[in-house]
Amino acid sequence: MKIFSLTIMLAVFGFFNAVAQEEMPKITIIHAGTLLAVAGENTLSEQSIIIEDGKVTDVVASYLDEMGDAEVTVIDLSDKFVMAGMMDMHVHLASSGGNAADHALAGVKNGYVTLMAGFTTVRDLGATDDTIFKLRKAINDGDVIGPRIYSAGTIIGVGSRGNGVDCNGVESCRRTTRDMIIGGADWIKIYSSCSGTQPCAHKDGSPMFFDDEMEAITQVAKKYNIPVAAHSHPTASGIQVLNYGVKSIEHGTHLNTASMERMKKDHVYYIPTFSVMDRLDRLVNDPATDPARAKRMQGTLDNNPRQIMKAYEMGVPIAVGTDAGVAPHGKNYREVEKYVEIGILNNDALKMATVNTADLLGKSDMLGSIEKGKYADIIAVTGNPLVEITDIENIVFVMKEGRVYKD
Ligand SMILES: [Zn+2]
Structure with a gap:
């Protein structure tokens, strides 16, 4: 009987634990040293790109390391040039x-x-x-x-x-x-x-x-x-x-x-x-x-x-x-x-x-820039291709839909 109720307790605890884990949002924050969020416009410095479920949920000034209770992964690109894929x-x-x-x-x-x-x-x-x-x-x-x-x-x-x-x-x-x-x-x-x-x-x-x-x-x-x-x-x-x-x-x-x-x-x-x-x-x-x-x-x-x-x-x-x-x-x-x-x-x-x-x-609502609501398709290079275009070859980071493929 005791063993039985302990089993139930463990199962119930396990269930709530799983729910808690499931509900805790997983967020990635990229620290972008130089950010060309929208090509053709000016760059911004020291920005945080907030990413959840493969999409950019926000871009904010300064480097954030946490977001409420969320499980946060920080990617440090503070010495890189960051732009859309x-x-x-x-x-x-x-x-x-x-x-x-x-x-x-x-x-x-x-x-x-x-x-x-x-x-x-x-x-x-x-x-x-x-x-x-x-x-x-x-x-x-x-x-x-x-x-x-x-x-x-x-x-x-x-x-x-x-x-x-x-x-x-x-x-x-x-x-x-x-x-x-x-x-x-x-x-x-x-x-x-x-x-x-x-x-x-x-x-x-x-x-x-x-x-x-x-x-x-x-x-x-x-x-x-x-x-x-x-x-x-x-x-x-x-x-x-x-x-x-x-x-x-x-x-x-x-x-x-x-x-x-x-x-x-x-x-x-x-x-x-x-x-x-x-x-x-x-x-x-x-x-x-x-x-x-x-x-x-x-x-x-x-x-x-x-x-x-x-x-x-x-x-x-x-x-x-x-x-x-x-x-x-x-x-x-x-x-x-x-x-x-x-x-x-x-x-x-x-x-x-x-x-x-x-x-x-015909996908400007999802692609082409690093803005709220769009897919997190993000790349980073060393140097600055706005000054020296061949720096675009120095790809050190590639993310597609929130998943990192090169880092
Ligand atoms: Zn052809």
């Missing part, structure tokens, strides 16, 4: 050549290095198969370490050129687009012109789609409330896709002034994928490169900085997108550095990696 709007995490197993291995590896480079969110604009949707789920479930993924599935193009799925005629385009969305795409990505390495990608090249095909794609996307991103090099394909309400233009090598004005007016984002120029630069200087191809690439190398600065000066919305997959994974910060190299202000370049990317995704 960066985001890359144009990556290819899970395209590797080979088969699905290769894509999966590549996706896991590329996702990991991307997150460690301080990029907590990406938009994947084209995988070889549905591996990317599985990778997205595995990361969301916490089974794989990587950035939050918004995925376009497989690229929709004409005549399934290798990595794309086919859109050829109205019915075909409608079916392909709908299948992609039902398969899990957060975005639709279209090849509205040739790829940059093909001769047909020049200034006067022809758009890939007929107007009725563009209409079919964008009508389906609109029906399901899915935004469209358009790969475009020639001037004419830029004009065409803007007529059909795309949300972003990728590469935009030969966008003309009228298209840029329209992008500004309609709030269409320009994704420069400037990082690819590092690769072109190497190829141009490689004696093994075919001279005609080298000449074409040199033209692109000369043209791109002018295009990007023109868009910047005109006030066209710009968001960071590297084309990692063509450019290296895990060095996504090169895009930000290259903007500054051509004259974009450091704080504007950081804004293009955070505030603007969140806006493009």
Whole structure:
């Protein structure tokens, strides 16, 4: 009898103890020496970022060490530069050549290095198969370490050129687009012109789609409330896709002034994928490169900085997108550095990696800055990238949704 009541007492005590533990909030407080809470605005010093359940619940001046009865973990970044996790709007995490197993291995590896480079969110604009949707789920479930993924599935193009799925005629385009969305795409990505390495990608090249095909794609996307991103090099394909309400233009090598004005007016984002120029630069200087191809690439190398600065000066919305997959994974910060190299202000370049990317995704309520109510996607570097942009490479701390991945 005695043993029985003791058992009950212990059980009851254990129950209340468990409840007490459960109810005691777990809070993380980051002491941020220099805080760029919202890129584009001024920094603050000696701030405490309060984090609970993966979200920022407050940002307060001075260093706090406790919060009422809560179980508090303090992370000391008092000698670091702290900012929101960066985001890359144009990556290819899970395209590797080979088969699905290769894509999966590549996706896991590329996702990991991307997150460690301080990029907590990406938009994947084209995988070889549905591996990317599985990778997205595995990361969301916490089974794989990587950035939050918004995925376009497989690229929709004409005549399934290798990595794309086919859109050829109205019915075909409608079916392909709908299948992609039902398969899990957060975005639709279209090849509205040739790829940059093909001769047909020049200034006067022809758009890939007929107007009725563009209409079919964008009508389906609109029906399901899915935004469209358009790969475009020639001037004419830029004009065409803007007529059909795309949300972003990728590469935009030969966008003309009228298209840029329209992008500004309609709030269409320009994704420069400037990082690819590092690769072109190497190829141009490689004696093994075919001279005609080298000449074409040199033209692109000369043209791109002018295009990007023109868009910047005109006030066209710009968001960071590297084309990692063509450019290296895990060095996504090169895009930000290259903007500054051509004259974009450091704080504007950081804004293009955070505030603007969140806006493009339509997720400004949850992403892009360190503010009350948003996901705790937070990174820290040594030095100060507002003074020396290459300090953005010195990532010493990465948190995604309140969980620390690098410290
Ligand atoms: Zn791409």
